[in-house]
Amino acid sequence: MLAEIITIGDEILIGQIVDTNSAWMAEQLNLIGIKVKQVSSVSDDADHIIEALQLAEKRADIILITGGLGPTKDDITKITMARYFNMGFRRDQETLGHVTDIFVRYNKPMIESNRKQADVPDGCTVIKNKNGTAPCMWFEERGKIFVSMPGVPFEMKYLMEEEILPRLKKAFKLPAIIHKTILTANIGESFLAVELEEIEDSLPAHIKLAYLPKLGQIRLRLSGSGDDENLLKAEVEAYAQQIINKVKKYVVIDQDIALEKAILNIMQAHKLTLSTAESCTGGYIAHLITQHPGSSAVYAGGAVTYSNALKTSVLGVHAETLGTYGAVSEETVKEMAYGARINFKTDYAVAVSGVAGPDGGTEDKPVGTVWVAVANSHHVIARKFNFSNRRAQNIERSAIAALSMVLNEIKQDVG
Amino acid sequence: MLAEIITIGDEILIGQIVDTNSAWMAEQLNLIGIKVKQVSSVSDDADHIIEALQLAEKRADIILITGGLGPTKDDITKITMARYFNMGFRRDQETLGHVTDIFVRYNKPMIESNRKQADVPDGCTVIKNKNGTAPCMWFEERGKIFVSMPGVPFEMKYLMEEEILPRLKKAFKLPAIIHKTILTANIGESFLAVELEEIEDSLPAHIKLAYLPKLGQIRLRLSGSGDDENLLKAEVEAYAQQIINKVKKYVVIDQDIALEKAILNIMQAHKLTLSTAESCTGGYIAHLITQHPGSSAVYAGGAVTYSNALKTSVLGVHAETLGTYGAVSEETVKEMAYGARINFKTDYAVAVSGVAGPDGGTEDKPVGTVWVAVANSHHVIARKFNFSNRRAQNIERSAIAALSMVLNEIKQDVG
Numbered sequence: 001m002l003a004e005i006i007t008i009g010d011e012i013l014i015g016q017i018v019d020t021n022s023a024w025m026a027e028q029l030n031l032i033g034i035k036v037k038q039v040s041s042v043s044d045d046a047d048h049i050i051e052a053l054q055l056a057e058k059r060a061d062i063i064l065i066t067g068g069l070g071p072t073k074d075d076i077t078k079i080t081m082a083r084y085f086n087m088g089f090r091r092d093q094e095t096l097g098h099v100t101d102i103f104v105r106y107n108k109p110m111i112e113s114n115r116k117q118a119d120v121p122d123g124c125t126v127i128k129n130k131n132g133t134a135p136c137m138w139f140e141e142r143g144k145i146f147v148s149m150p151g152v153p154f155e156m157k158y159l160m161e162e163e164i165l166p167r168l169k170k171a172f173k174l175p176a177i178i179h180k181t182i183l184t185a186n187i188g189e190s191f192l193a194v195e196l197e198e199i200e201d202s203l204p205a206h207i208k209l210a211y212l213p214k215l216g217q218i219r220l221r222l223s224g225s226g227d228d229e230n231l232l233k234a235e236v237e238a239y240a241q242q243i244i245n246k247v248k249k250y251v252v253i254d255q256d257i258a259l260e261k262a263i264l265n266i267m268q269a270h271k272l273t274l275s276t277a278e279s280c281t282g283g284y285i286a287h288l289i290t291q292h293p294g295s296s297a298v299y300a301g302g303a304v305t306y307s308n309a310l311k312t313s314v315l316g317v318h319a320e321t322l323g324t325y326g327a328v329s330e331e332t333v334k335e336m337a338y339g340a341r342i343n344f345k346t347d348y349a350v351a352v353s354g355v356a357g358p359d360g361g362t363e364d365k366p367v368g369t370v371w372v373a374v375a376n377s378h379h380v381i382a383r384k385f386n387f388s389n390r391r392a393q394n395i396e397r398s399a400i401a402a403l404s405m406v407l408n409e410i411k412q413d414v415g
Numbered sequence: 416m417l418a419e420i421i422t423i424g425d426e427i428l429i430g431q432i433v434d435t436n437s438a439w440m441a442e443q444l445n446l447i448g449i450k451v452k453q454v455s456s457v458s459d460d461a462d463h464i465i466e467a468l469q470l471a472e473k474r475a476d477i478i479l480i481t482g483g484l485g486p487t488k489d490d491i492t493k494i495t496m497a498r499y500f501n502m503g504f505r506r507d508q509e510t511l512g513h514v515t516d517i518f519v520r521y522n523k524p525m526i527e528s529n530r531k532q533a534d535v536p537d538g539c540t541v542i543k544n545k546n547g548t549a550p551c552m553w554f555e556e557r558g559k560i561f562v563s564m565p566g567v568p569f570e571m572k573y574l575m576e577e578e579i580l581p582r583l584k585k586a587f588k589l590p591a592i593i594h595k596t597i598l599t600a601n602i603g604e605s606f607l608a609v610e611l612e613e614i615e616d617s618l619p620a621h622i623k624l625a626y627l628p629k630l631g632q633i634r635l636r637l638s639g640s641g642d643d644e645n646l647l648k649a650e651v652e653a654y655a656q657q658i659i660n661k662v663k664k665y666v667v668i669d670q671d672i673a674l675e676k677a678i679l680n681i682m683q684a685h686k687l688t689l690s691t692a693e694s695c696t697g698g699y700i701a702h703l704i705t706q707h708p709g710s711s712a713v714y715a716g717g718a719v720t721y722s723n724a725l726k727t728s729v730l731g732v733h734a735e736t737l738g739t740y741g742a743v744s745e746e747t748v749k750e751m752a753y754g755a756r757i758n759f760k761t762d763y764a765v766a767v768s769g770v771a772g773p774d775g776g777t778e779d780k781p782v783g784t785v786w787v788a789v790a791n792s793h794h795v796i797a798r799k800f801n802f803s804n805r806r807a808q809n810i811e812r813s814a815i816a817a818l819s820m821v822l823n824e825i826k827q828d829v830g
Binding site: 012013014015016017018019020022023024025026027028029030035036037038039040041042043048052055154210212276278281282283284285286287289290291293294295296299300301302303304305306307309310313314343344345356357358359390391392395 | 428431432434435437441442452453456457458467625627693698699700706710716719725729758760771773806
């Protein structure tokens with residue numbers, strides 16, 4: 001089963017926005033067993049859109065289209081879809097009611113261009129867009145499915161999750177697909193591949209193992225497809241267990257969630273609290289944690305101690321330690337973690353100090369040198385890392401390394 | 416002058432990575448007067464790549480290709496380009512030397528697949544890739560230019576900036592293009608458009624004004640094209656001045672830099688220091704600031720006071736204030752800013768406290784209610800914002816609002 005994604009609108013083509021929709025849609029489609037053949041971003045130009053539709057229709061069974069559904073003249077997706085399928089227009093009363101409700105709720109005057117949002121090609125099925133005024137349109141023509149969705153990410157995502165993906169599963173009687181994700185850290189892809197070679201070779205044809213690397217972390221994803229969902233689930237689970245046993249010490253968690261979310265879940269279950277003391281990561285770890293709803297149940301807060309003065313006044317790092325060993329040292333980072341845990345009154349604290357770059361490196365401590373420490377009630381451990389010479393990467397990799405160390409400590413403590 | 420971008424590789428099509436390259440490339444091309452007609456992401460499949468090349472060649476003058484240049488079997492861009500142009504292969508000695516140097520430097524054994532990275536289609540010009548082993552290849556065929564680059568972002572960006580963009584400018588004798596960007600905040604696009612209608616109508620045909628909105632900020636970009644660069648520069652600058660005078664109170668800075676970078680520049684020039692006290696933004700403001708190299712000259716650090724206990728112990732917010740007015744209040748946020756400025760010994764401090772959501776809202780203080788305060792040596796000001804019901808957006812918009820307030824205060828103080 002093949003799909004294509006077409007994004008319509010000039011924003012991507014002038015570089016104003018990064019197309020995050022397509023990657024998300026592609027991942028969701030792959031998860032239910034639909035492969036994406038091509039992603040095309042085209043301009044708000046009818047002939048160009050028609051050409052893209054024709055080519056996609058030749059190659060794929062499902063064509064998902066985002067964007068170009070606003071009320072302004074630039075937005076021509078709807079009229080172009082009608083032209084492509086040689087359809088007329090009808091005003092969809094349910095959509096009109098929904099759009100009217102939204103304008104009434106926000107107490108805004110409604111003009112004809114807003115009403116026109118309810119006009120749709122007369123051969124399509126309208127799918128209600130709860131989060132916006134542009135309706136989603138589903139076309140079944142010549143044995144293929146075309147879906148036109150708004151390009152606003154949260155509108156598109158809601159529609160995909162609640163409407164499009166379930167309908168596609170039904171329309172194509174897709175086989176059961178079972179995924180199991182294992183998050184690993186602190187091991188490179190090629191080394192992991194060597195460790196897992198035997199297990200990988202023993203996998204039956206209907207179960208595949210994918211390596212999904214991202215800055216110091218690798219997600220291992222087992223994907224099985226078959227007719228009997230329960231049988232498949234047990235089978236995938238058994239292979240997952242083999243993998244976990246084989247590379248146990250690199251396994252962060254056997255779920256498809258972010259590292260910091262895994263920490264929050266475990267800590268919340270055990271009523272544990274966490275604080276942070278960041279130098280080179282500059283608040284990035286705190287940001288990763290606090291982007292998750294409900295993080296306040298675990299995370300008390302932390303300090304971004306960019307200056308040495310703050311390391312001393314806020315975290316209690318001794319001036320002599322900084323003087324003797326420097327800010328980027330085992331001694332300093334341990335005092336940072338210890339101080340955060342005591343001053344912020346939490347069960348655990350994590351501290352990071354390093355040279356993010358591009359400047360500030362020395363022969364002893366080149367750019368990319370990063371110390372991480374984790375403090376709990378019985379000890380403070382520290383580890384040194386050597387990352388790259390690129391600032392953004394160093395910040396991200398330091399955060400991942402720090403969170404991995406936190407998780408390891410907690411898992412040891414809670415068993 | 417039209418260009419197309421083709422990205423090759425399965426990573427984008429399975430949703431493993433978001434294609435940030437294309438937006439960046441499109442922006443750079445637009446800045447030198449080259450429009451992007453289409454962006455296509457295709458799989459590692461020779462026939463599919465050939466089809467994409469044929470279609471792009473029909474529509475555009477310049478075809479930029481990224482990805483598929485690694486040493487493994489999956490990477491077939493090079494062999495497919497040779498097939499497309501009916502070329503043989505030659506081993507490029509300079510590339511071989513460069514690849515060998517890299518392996519020697521990292522003390523790694525070199526195998527035949529690594530040596531093959533130096534094999535290139537015999538009709539292309541090789542452009543050295545300083546940051547990696549895959550060479551960049553430049554083809555001029557049938558009056559069009561094709562460039563194949565690695566997909567690794569920092570390798571691609573370096574090649575584009577140092578090699579490809581200058582060569583394209585030369586190859587096509589592009590007109591002089593002058594851009595002037597004005598960053599605005601705290602005003603919506605439609606209101607800004609009304610304010611600037613008269614100026615926009617008076618622009619000559621060779622100067623265009625673009626509105627580039629992003630979460631509470633709008634970049635206004637004047638782009639002029641012409642033959643006489645100096646004349647054009649003066650002309651664009653004069654219109655920019657008109658715009659700045661007209662919407663002065665919304666103008667953040669008249670440069671194309673991030674808001675926090677503008678703050679860092681001004682503060683560094685005036686030897687001023689800054690600290691942060693974040694609740695609902697959870698370290699995101701600190702992260703925005705510290706992603707910039709050299710931020711330590713201005714930024715001392717800050718606190719992420721997620722819990723009320725830390726608001727009191729680290730920032731000195733009175734327990735009675737929290738008890739009487741709550742954490743999300745004018746009184747609390749002012750004490751947070753004041754406390755940060757005093758405790759962290761900086762010239763300015765900014766504090767944020769709000770309900771990021773999705774939970775925690777009340778009738779009085781629904782999700783999206785955010786208070787921001789800025790403290791300097793003579794006063795503490797505060798302002799309330801009402802954002803959306805989406806957590807990630809609330810965090811981002813709060814950060815932008817807070818940084819805008821900081822910049823306004825500083826500009827008032829330094830004149």
